Amino acid sequence: MVEIIAACITTIDVVIVYSLLRMRKGRLVLALWTMVLNMAFPLLGFIMGDWTVGVFSAWSHLLSGALLALIGLHMLLQDDSSNSELTRQLHPVLIALAVSLDTFSVSVSFGMLQLNKLLFIFASGSLAFIFSCIALYYGRQISVRNGKILRRFCGLALLTMGIMSWFR
Template sequence: MAELFAAGITTLDVLVIYSFLQVNKGKLTLALWTSFLNMAFPFLGFVTGELSAHIFTVWSSILSGVMLGLIGIHMLLQSDTPSSSSKQVSPFIIAFAVSIDAFSVSVSFGMLQMDKVLFIVASGAFTFIFSCAALLLKGRLGLKNGKALRLIAGFALIIIGVLSCFR
């Protein structure tokens, strides 16, 4: 069950970023590409995390907790000013950038020995749903900026990180 919660929290950034993205055609392709990347990067992260857990057996819970906490703090401290260069970048590059953070989060989850398949499938499903919702319902979601969702996701990652240290 923690895998579903974690997958939902780690894919909230897709909802925020795609709500502000100007895409006229290829929305389904972009959603599928983002979903694929949000499944591929966590798979690589889980493999890396599981290898790290074997190497750092004693420290794996503490290391994963610290990593998740730092990712959460990073989300809380991100700048609120929108980047003007995002209009010049291809949406498929943005999909890559949005998905790469799933790698670092899943390294921690791999170190915690979470259910890899459940997290990866849930991450892909949530990403597809959030991508489609943001791209198709643009403007009707009521997101003025992504600050509230980013704060929720940041605090959730910090809490998961702290709890995993005491696992």
């Protein structure tokens, strides 16, 4: 269950970023690339996390907790200086890459904690596709004006999960 919650938290930024985009063409391609990358990066992250556990077996819970806490702290401190004009000119693969990159670092932490990798990978990919489609096709109706509040909530959740994993 932790894997599904974490997948939801790490992919919620897709809604924030994609609801700001005003794309008429290539929305399905962007959603599919986001899904693929949200499955590929966690797979690589879990492999890296498993390897890290072998190297740092005594410190794996502390290290993974620190990584999650730092990701959450980064989300809390991130500013709102994103420019949707620039993202419209980028190729969908680059946009999907930028949005999906955070799943790698979260999955490294989960790989160290020995959580269910298949559940997180499939949940992350499917939620990324669903969130992408919702934001790209219905972004004007959603009108995420307070993406800052949503991002801070997700950052606080990741920070809390990181701190809680220290005492596991």
